[in-house]
Amino acid sequence: MAGMDIAVTGLGLVTPGGIGVGPSWAAVCDGRPAAALDPLLTDNPVRISCRVPGFDPERLLSARRAHRLDRFVQFALVAAHEAVADAGLDPQTWDGARVGVVLGCADGGPGTVEEQHHVLREQGADRVSPLLLPMQLPNMLAGQTAIEFGATGPNLVVATACASGATAIGTARDLLALGRCDIVLAGGSEAMVTPLVMAGFAQMGALSKRHDDPASASRPFDADRDGFVAGEGAGILVMERVADARARGAHVHGRIIGYGATADAHHMTSPHPDGAGIEAAVRAALADAGADPDDVQHVNAHGTSTPLNDLAEARMIGRTLRGDPLVTSTKGVTGHLLGAAGAVEAAFTVLSVEHELVPPTANLVIPDSRIEIKLAQAATYMPIDLALSNSLGFGGQNTALAIAPA
DSSP: OTTOOEEEEEEEEEETTEESHHHHHHHHHHTOOOOEEOGGGTTSSOOEEBOOTTOOHHHHSOHHHHTTSOHHHHHHHHHHHHHHHHTTOOTTTSOGGGEEEEEEOSSSOHHHHHHHHHHHHHHOGGGSOTTHHHHHOTTHHHHHHHHHHTOOSOEEEEOBTBTHHHHHHHHHHHHHHTTSOSEEEEEEEEOOOSHHHHHHHHHHTOBOOOTTSGGGSOOTTBTTOOOBOBBOEEEEEEEEEHHHHHHTTOOOOEEEEEEEEEEOOSOSSSOOTTOHHHHHHHHHHHHHHTOOGGGOOEEEOOOOSOHHHHHHHHHHHHHHOTTOOEEEOTHHHHOBOGGGHHHHHHHHHHHHHHHTEEOOOTTOOSBOTTOOSEEOSSOEEOOOSOEEEEEEETTTEEEEEEEEOO
């Protein structure tokens, strides 16, 4: 499988920057932070989040369909429709048995669980919805997507915490390289911004508490960062073998040319302090791509805005990628989309390569003095022959994707 180039022919995004690739890409390129006080978190110790603006599932999906789906599935279906249309594919005419779905999420549907637990407590067990399990189970993310598009090939959800979306893309690449399918809808979706989940993150001390200025709360690599801002959304990529995409005359946004995945085996929530695990993933992705660390020109970093993650990742980049790549974290705009983050950021990296444009790291005012890498503080036009998208997750999960132009 090494050396197998996989084309990205379709992109679909639902992010705090906007609904659709155009609004989402414009938001990160303009460096417009989405973080704001969240009225649904009024009673929580941390009340800041990055919500998808104006998301109306009844308008974007049918009303009947929307009411039977948790928010994390709604996001994925909207993004997938955009991606499939962008790829110029018609689910009515494709061979569904050769179409796979590989999606990532960290939690499934906690919003549905919290709502139905309230019903259980207040009204009794006989009032709990029969749709509780079909709505909240993580595998329904891929299952409902398959139903929506008639995709009867390999169908799975991967859970590697905040690396889930990137792991799904890497897994999809492997399936295509093995010939298990010809098209894969790959990516991630997450809707974990609920009172209970956010209370848990707050009790861990992981979230920014910048309530007096929420727009500046997510500030990757900045000396004054104090935690991440949780967000929601989805990113879906249509992936095909390059030869197949070119044979049908498809527009290729970029190519996934390398994938690496490792485990820190270090701590249940903290990254390895030296970034050993993500370094191994990066080296594996580059070896898979047949590339050298000196070749990397751009990195879309995991860059969560937490003190430990940013420092460990930056030190790894500095010692491993000797070509001095330009580094950004789009989480300054979107916040941390958790299980969807890796997919959304892979899509942004594909767009950076395609448009030769590195978005700025929003809210990066004074870089941490211990960080010695080249950080994008403004949108920067530059040719990019090789880029990396890094993703890390609780449990020491690490994924790196190597991305090249069409």
